[in-house]
Amino acid sequence: MIATLGARAARLLPHRSDYAEAPRSWRRDVLAGVTVGVVALPLALAFGISSGVGAAAGLITAVVAGIVAAVFGGSHVQVSGPTGAMAVVLAPVVAHYGLGSVALVTVLAGLIVVAAGVTGLGRAVTFIPWPVIEGFTVGIAAIIFLQQVPAALGQTAAPGQTPLKAAWQVVTSLDWTVAKTALMVVATVVVLMVALPKIHRAIPESLTAVVVATVLVVSVGIPAARIGELPAHLPAPVLPHADLNALRTLLGAALAIAALAAIESLLSARVAATMSPSGPYDPDRELVGQGLASVASGIFGGMPATGAIARTAVNVRSGARTRLAAVVHSALLLGVVYLGTDAVSAIPLAALAAVLMVTSLRMVSAGTVLTILRSTRSDALTFALTAIVTICFDLIDAVAIGLLAAAFFALRSVARRSSVQHEPLPGPPQPYDDRIVLLRLDGAMFFGAAERISSLIADAEHPDVRVVIIRMSNLGMLDATGAHTLALIAEELEARGVTVIIKGVQAEHLDLLTNVGVIDALRHENHLIDSLDEAVAHARQHASAG
Structure with a gap:
C-alpha cells in the first residue's frame, strides 16, 4: 500500500526524464519560448484588464503560473496563464466580491484542482468523446480568430461582449482610415508566416514576422496601435487573508473557477498532444501542475491560470518539444518586466493579432472535420453543437452540452440495437x-x-x-x-x-x-x-x- 502511494506520488512530481529531449531540441525550445512569450504578453495584459483585476495581475499570472505549470504539469508543450474564458468567469466574481477576493479565490480554486489531480480525476477527460474534443477545438479556434478581429482592424472592442458580438460590431461600424493601416500590418505578418517555412523550416516564422512588422511600423512611422506601457516590477509574495466566513462565501466561485481550469487545461493538453510529436500527457499530473500554478499566482497577486490553447498552439507550431519552451516563455516575460518594456511596447497589436489568426486557422484540420461530418449523423450533430455553443456561449457549457448530446445518442443507439x-x-x-x-x-x-x-x-x-x-x-x-x-x-x-x-x-x-x-x-x-x-x-x- 505504502509502495503504491509512493509510486503514485512520484508520478505526479517533476522528474529528470521531463527534459530527456532537451539536449537535442533546446534551440527549438528556446525559439518557441521566445515566440510564445511575445504572443503571450499582450494577451496576459488584456485578459487581466478584461477580468477586472488589472494588467499587472495578468502579467504576473503569465510569469508565475507559466513557470510553475511548466515544471509541475503533465504536458511537455502546454503553456499556461490567464485566458479569455477565465477572464469571463472571474469578472463577475470581482464585481460581486471585490478585488480583494481575487487572491483568496485563486488560491482556493488552485487547491481544489490539486486535490482533483491527486485523487485521479484527471483521467475523466479520457471519457470525453472525440467529436466533443474536436468541436471544442474548432470552437476555440473560432474564438481566438474572432478575438483578434478588433485589433486586426485597428479598433477597440467594447468590454463585456462575447468575441462573436464584439467582432460583428467592429466590422459593421468600421473606420477604414484606421483599419487599412492595421490590415497592412496583418497582411505583412500573414505573408511572412506563410512564406518563411517554404524558404527554410528552421526559421521561426511567428517571431520573425512580428519583428519585421515592428521594425516596419517604427521605421516608417505608421500610426498603429502598440502594446503600450507595461508594469515595472512584480510584487512580493503574500498569503491571502482567509477566515471561515470568507472561505464559505467564495467556495462556490472557487468551485466554478476550478472546474473551468481543470476542463480547459485538460482539453488544451489533450489537443496539444495530438498536435505535437512530444508524446502523451499525464492528466492527473497536469491538474496538479495547474492547481499549483494558480496557488502560486494567487500568492503573488495574480489571477487563476489554465492551460492556454492559443499559446500552446503557438508553442507547438514554433517547434517546442519539451517544457523548456514554456519556462523560457515565462522567463522572457519576466525579463520584459524589468528590462525590455520600451522595446516590447513598440510591437503593434495588429501584428500579434495576425499571428493568432494564422495559428487559429492551423488548429483546425479540415480532414478531421470532414471525417466527423461523414461518420454518423449523431457524431456530426454532437461536433457541430459543441462548436456552436463554444463560440456563442461558454466553454464549460459547450463541453457539458456536448457530453449530454453524445450520451443521448449513444444510449439511443444502444436502445435501438436492443x-x-x-x-x-x-x-x-x-x-x-x-x-x-x-x-x-x-x-x-x-x-x-x-x-x-x-x-x-x-x-x-x-x-x-x-x-x-x-x-x-x-x-x-x-x-x-x-x-x-x-x-x-x-x-x-x-x-x-x-x-x-x-x-x-x-x-x-x-x-x-x-x-x-x-x-x-x-x-x-x-x-x-x-x-x-x-x-x-x-x-x-x-x-x-x-
Whole structure:
C-alpha cells in the first residue's frame, strides 16, 4: 500500500526524464519560448484588464503560473496563464466580491484542482468523446480568430461582449482610415508566416514576422496601435487573508473557477498532444501542475491560470518539444518586466493579432472535420453543437452540452440495437408447443429500452400461450430499470396464468435480479434454469398440464 502511494506520488512530481529531449531540441525550445512569450504578453495584459483585476495581475499570472505549470504539469508543450474564458468567469466574481477576493479565490480554486489531480480525476477527460474534443477545438479556434478581429482592424472592442458580438460590431461600424493601416500590418505578418517555412523550416516564422512588422511600423512611422506601457516590477509574495466566513462565501466561485481550469487545461493538453510529436500527457499530473500554478499566482497577486490553447498552439507550431519552451516563455516575460518594456511596447497589436489568426486557422484540420461530418449523423450533430455553443456561449457549457448530446445518442443507439427475438423451440415438434413462446433478449435492457422490450414481449402473447421462456444469455447490459421491468413482466404474465421461465442469467446480472425480487420468485417455482433444453422440457410439462 505504502509502495503504491509512493509510486503514485512520484508520478505526479517533476522528474529528470521531463527534459530527456532537451539536449537535442533546446534551440527549438528556446525559439518557441521566445515566440510564445511575445504572443503571450499582450494577451496576459488584456485578459487581466478584461477580468477586472488589472494588467499587472495578468502579467504576473503569465510569469508565475507559466513557470510553475511548466515544471509541475503533465504536458511537455502546454503553456499556461490567464485566458479569455477565465477572464469571463472571474469578472463577475470581482464585481460581486471585490478585488480583494481575487487572491483568496485563486488560491482556493488552485487547491481544489490539486486535490482533483491527486485523487485521479484527471483521467475523466479520457471519457470525453472525440467529436466533443474536436468541436471544442474548432470552437476555440473560432474564438481566438474572432478575438483578434478588433485589433486586426485597428479598433477597440467594447468590454463585456462575447468575441462573436464584439467582432460583428467592429466590422459593421468600421473606420477604414484606421483599419487599412492595421490590415497592412496583418497582411505583412500573414505573408511572412506563410512564406518563411517554404524558404527554410528552421526559421521561426511567428517571431520573425512580428519583428519585421515592428521594425516596419517604427521605421516608417505608421500610426498603429502598440502594446503600450507595461508594469515595472512584480510584487512580493503574500498569503491571502482567509477566515471561515470568507472561505464559505467564495467556495462556490472557487468551485466554478476550478472546474473551468481543470476542463480547459485538460482539453488544451489533450489537443496539444495530438498536435505535437512530444508524446502523451499525464492528466492527473497536469491538474496538479495547474492547481499549483494558480496557488502560486494567487500568492503573488495574480489571477487563476489554465492551460492556454492559443499559446500552446503557438508553442507547438514554433517547434517546442519539451517544457523548456514554456519556462523560457515565462522567463522572457519576466525579463520584459524589468528590462525590455520600451522595446516590447513598440510591437503593434495588429501584428500579434495576425499571428493568432494564422495559428487559429492551423488548429483546425479540415480532414478531421470532414471525417466527423461523414461518420454518423449523431457524431456530426454532437461536433457541430459543441462548436456552436463554444463560440456563442461558454466553454464549460459547450463541453457539458456536448457530453449530454453524445450520451443521448449513444444510449439511443444502444436502445435501438436492443431487441426481443422470437425463436423456434429446439428439436422435433411436440404436442402443445404452440402454447410455448421462446424469446431471446439481445443487446441491453436498461431504462432507455425497458419499456419497448416490455411491449414487444407483450405483443408476442397469444390467448393460447401458457409458458414464456425468456433467454438472457445474450443480454449484454441490465440496469435497475430493466430488472424492475422484468419483475413486472413476470408478475403480469403470472397473473394471467402464463408461466415465466428465465434461462441463462449471467453472473453479473444475478445480484441485481435478486435485489428486485425476480430470482427469489423464480427459484421458488424452479423456473430459473441454466440449460435451454431443460427450460424447454420444463415448459412442455407446464403446457401439457395446462
